Amino acid sequence: MRTAAFGRTLTSSLTKLARWPERPEAWQRGHCCQDPVGSPPPPRLLPASWGRLARLHRFLVFAVLACVAHVGPTAAQSWSDVLAPDLRFKLEMPAPVERRQAAEREASFDGVRTVYQSALAGQNFDFDYVDYKQDIVSKRDSKAMVREIGRGAVEKAFPTARFTYLRDEAVTLSGWDGYALDIEGAAGEGVVMRTYLVKTRLYRLLVTYSADNASKEAARRFVESFKVAESR
Numbered sequence: 001m002r003t004a005a006f007g008r009t010l011t012s013s014l015t016k017l018a019r020w021p022e023r024p025e026a027w028q029r030g031h032c033c034q035d036p037v038g039s040p041p042p043p044r045l046l047p048a049s050w051g052r053l054a055r056l057h058r059f060l061v062f063a064v065l066a067c068v069a070h071v072g073p074t075a076a077q078s079w080s081d082v083l084a085p086d087l088r089f090k091l092e093m094p095a096p097v098e099r100r101q102a103a104e105r106e107a108s109f110d111g112v113r114t115v116y117q118s119a120l121a122g123q124n125f126d127f128d129y130v131d132y133k134q135d136i137v138s139k140r141d142s143k144a145m146v147r148e149i150g151r152g153a154v155e156k157a158f159p160t161a162r163f164t165y166l167r168d169e170a171v172t173l174s175g176w177d178g179y180a181l182d183i184e185g186a187a188g189e190g191v192v193m194r195t196y197l198v199k200t201r202l203y204r205l206l207v208t209y210s211a212d213n214a215s216k217e218a219a220r221r222f223v224e225s226f227k228v229a230e231s232r
Helices: 002-018 024-028 053-070 134-138 142-150 213-224
Strands: 079-083 089-094 098-101 114-120 123-131 164-173 176-184 190-198 201-209
Touching: 089 114, 089 123, 089 213, 123 213, 142 164, 142 176, 142 190, 142 201, 164 190, 190 213, 201 213
Parallel strands: none
Antiparallel strands: 079 089, 098 114, 114 123, 123 201, 164 176, 176 190, 190 201
């Protein structure tokens, strides 16, 4: 079916975009300014793959527009409970859910980034988390840090003249700082993003939707299902 093929293509493309070359020169290109010759680069705050958010956004614009043309009402599909191995979070995603560990390793990370992905009638659901080193987080204001990572300069990919920002604000989850972005195009298609910082762990959720109500309801269910065990 065209819808299934489109969903597989979308998932494959997003997976490729999430990868980051493990070469020092590629890591250096992630900085807007070069350090003096011989000086070690400072630790990155933003994960390299999230630094490529603008390119991902451009892809999502075409993806969600394609959803409008190819996807009708969301087909019946079961959902799975995704539970953290350390029991620190849970959420719901359409089954089946693919889990993998990302290849990139940043100096600011205290471990590997774990990624969960699934699809539903052309929609793509992405969730990932990574632990930061304690000294990186302790030096930053958590509200500023989560906004920097969760929002960035999204207007470059989604100019306000063509897209409506339904939500663009700081939020909290069980007392922890987060950031919410809901961006919608003129035809009703859009993207929903949530970012949360819980102690030293960064969580991110991203889902696209088309103009039909079933697609939007699936996106809402995904982001609202996310819960963390710790409270602040």
